[in-house]
Amino acid sequence: MGTRPRFDLVGRAAGLLGQRLLKLPPAISRDVTVERDLRIPTHDGQTLLANHWAPAGGDGPTAVIRSPYGRRGPLDWLYGRALAERGLHVLTVSCRGTFGSDGDFRAMRHEREDGLSVLRWLAGQPWVGDVVLTGSSYLGYTQWAVAAEAPVRVRAMVPHVTSSRLALSFLRPDRFEVETLLDWSVSTATQERPGAMMRALLGVGRKRVRAAMSTLPLVDADTAALGRRWPFYQDCLHHDQDDPFWSNEDHSPSVGDVTVPVSSIAGWYDIFLADQLRDYKVLAAAGREAHLTVGPWWHGHVGGMAAVLGDTVGWAAAHARGTEPPSKPPVRLFVMGVDEWRDFEQWPPTGYTHQRWHLAPGGELRSAPGTQAPPTSFTYDPADPTPSLGGPKLESRGAGPVDNRELEARDDVLVFTSDVLDADVEVIGEVTAEVWLRADRPSCDLFVRLCDVDGRGKSLNVCDDLVKVRPDGVTKVTVELSPTAHVFRRGHRIRVQVSAGAFPRFARNLGDGGPAHTATELVPTGIEVFHDADRPSAILLPRK
Structure with a gap:
């Protein structure tokens, strides 16, 4: 245990760099202290280690961050120093079994009980003010783990690129x-x-x-x-996510019981986007104070980090101080394509209805369904799987919107493209695809991606998703793509990709219909996509 000297040139330089990089409000004072390796007892006799950052003057709300990633390095200056320099006490706690905390780390398993133990311990500290919970990804999940049972001194939450059920987002059946x-x-x-x-x-x-x-x-x-x-x-x-095995780790059933004001910060290309929007909708339906911000960000994007820290020192800290928080709309969305922020009263916004854009022979995308035409076929070979490119990724490298032309040139990717648009097409809300297909194996995947093609032919991915299919003859398959807010500009074209995989983002489907984790035989799958009047494959875009 120790206290960092007040005069710390390296720490001050890191604070100034963080302020410029993340465009944070100016520091109240760089004169902050840190007490390391505090010992926090848990309900079952284990000990968690924590650091306590204190602002100059000693008074202020307390931000709690619980993390499995350690208490030094980026966490030290990104949350500890940055928030303390702006008037908050900060408690950074290492999760059970990580970086000196007792026990074994089993992801998601102990976060509810350990989080409540931390809050009980915190209530007895002489320096504690009213509390805000904040943090990104796993650090956001630790907020949801205690949110429904949080004591009254917890005044606000700022979960960023996260979900109330975290990894279960990636465990759809099959x-x-x-x-x-x-x-x-x-x-x-x-x-x-x-x-x-x-x-x-x-x-x-x-x-x-x-x-x-x-x-x-x-x-x-x-x-x-x-x-x-x-x-x-x-x-x-x-x-999978429906297995009772996860009942202790899945906090989504209690989201509607959370009474703490919540400001959720998400990204259009984040891995948790769909779940985070669902959490927000549950809060809003329950009549809670809930705010949603969605930016043009992926999981580790600096813009999202700036937003979560800004909301913590502004909106959340005001709640904890008992002062009027800055005004926030219920929903604030960054509309891609025109690159502007817009405010809405709810998610999804009202006034948008789904317009069908039909897949058509010859790779066309039309507003009217096609007439009689043979299906378009392709072969998926798990020995040479269709690669994933851009989009939602855990790591920042290669994430987000990227040029898809190399992917679209492959024989196992079907491409359907509209005529050049003579007017802007604004798409805001939930995007769905309905694809009629037939496969010659017991199982296949269907991956659908929406792209924006500019005047030079550059094809940028907007949103996508994949579903498992067990075809029964010609089968209608519905894919709920990740939601979006995007304007396809006049002079651009709308493009839809259809394929049977995106590896390694999704594990290869070997087509035998058995459990994915035991399959070993690499056999190609032949797939036909239908686009005629009786089987009108289409993408449904929410438009005004």
């Missing part, structure tokens, strides 16, 4: 998001090794992890990447 789950498993399994942060920044070991994603059967991928089984990865492989 579908496995191997890239996110294996990447995160390897990261958390190795993060306390000496030099782990530098190796991660340099990409050391990345090729091994990438190769492990191709391991068959999938149940051995963690061993290929780590040299041993990793409990979280195995839990995810063997228990």
Whole structure:
């Protein structure tokens, strides 16, 4: 345990750099202190380690951040110093089994009980003010874990790029998001090794992890990447989101019971977007004070980090101080394509109705359904799987909107493109595709992506998703793409991709209809996509 001297040139320089990089409000004072390795008892006799950052003067609200990623490095200055310099006490707590805290780390398993233990301990500290909960990703999940039972001194929450059920977002039945789950498993399994942060920044070991994603059967991928089984990865492989196994880790059923004001900050290309919008809708339907901000961000985007810290020191801290918080609309969306922020009263916004854009022979995308025409066919080969490109990713590298032309040139990707638009097409809300298909194997995947093609032919992905299909003859398949707010500008074209995979974002479907984690035989699947008057495959875009 110790206190950092008040005069700290390196720390002050880090605070100033963070302020400029994240466009934070000016610091009240750079004269902050930190007490490290405080010991917090849990309900079952374990001890969690924490750091306490104190602002100059000693008075102020208290921000609580619980993390499995350690209490030094980026967390130190990004939350600890940055918030303390702006008048908040900050308690950063290492989750059970990480960075000196007692016990074994089992992702998501102990966050409710441990979080409530932290809040009980915090109530007895002489320096504590009213409390705000804040943080991104797993740090946001730790907020949801205690939110429904939070004591009255918790005045506000700012969950960022997160979900009340976190990893369960990636565990739809018969579908496995191997890239996110294996990447995160390897990261958390190795993060306390000496030099782990530098190796991660340099990409050391990345090729091994990438190769492990191709391991068959999938149940051995963690061993290929780590040299041993990793409990979280195995839990995810063997228990989908509907399994009662996760009942203690799934906090989505209690979201409507949360009475703490919540400001949710999401990104259009974030891995948790759909779940985060669902959490917001549940809060709004229950009549709670809820705000939603969605920016043009992916999971680790600096713009999202700036937003969560800004809301913490402004809106949330005002709630904790008992002062009038800055005015916030219920919903604030960044509309891509025109690059502007707009305010709305709800999500999804009213006044938008779905317009069908039909897949047509010859790769056309039309507003009217086609006439009689043969289907368009392609072959999916799991030995040469259709790659994932851009979009939602756990790591920032390669995430977000990227040029899709190389992907669209593949034989296993069907492309349907509109005529050049003679007027802007504004799309805000939930996007759905209805595709009629037939496959020659018991199982296949259907991946649908919406793209914006500019006047030079550059094709940028807007939103997408994948579903598992067990075809029964010609089968109608519905895909709920990730929601969006995007304007296709006059002179651009709208494009829809149809394929049968996006690897390694999603594990390969080997087509045998059995469990994905035990399949090993690589057999191509032939797929036909229908687009005639009787089977009018289409994408449904919410338009005014």
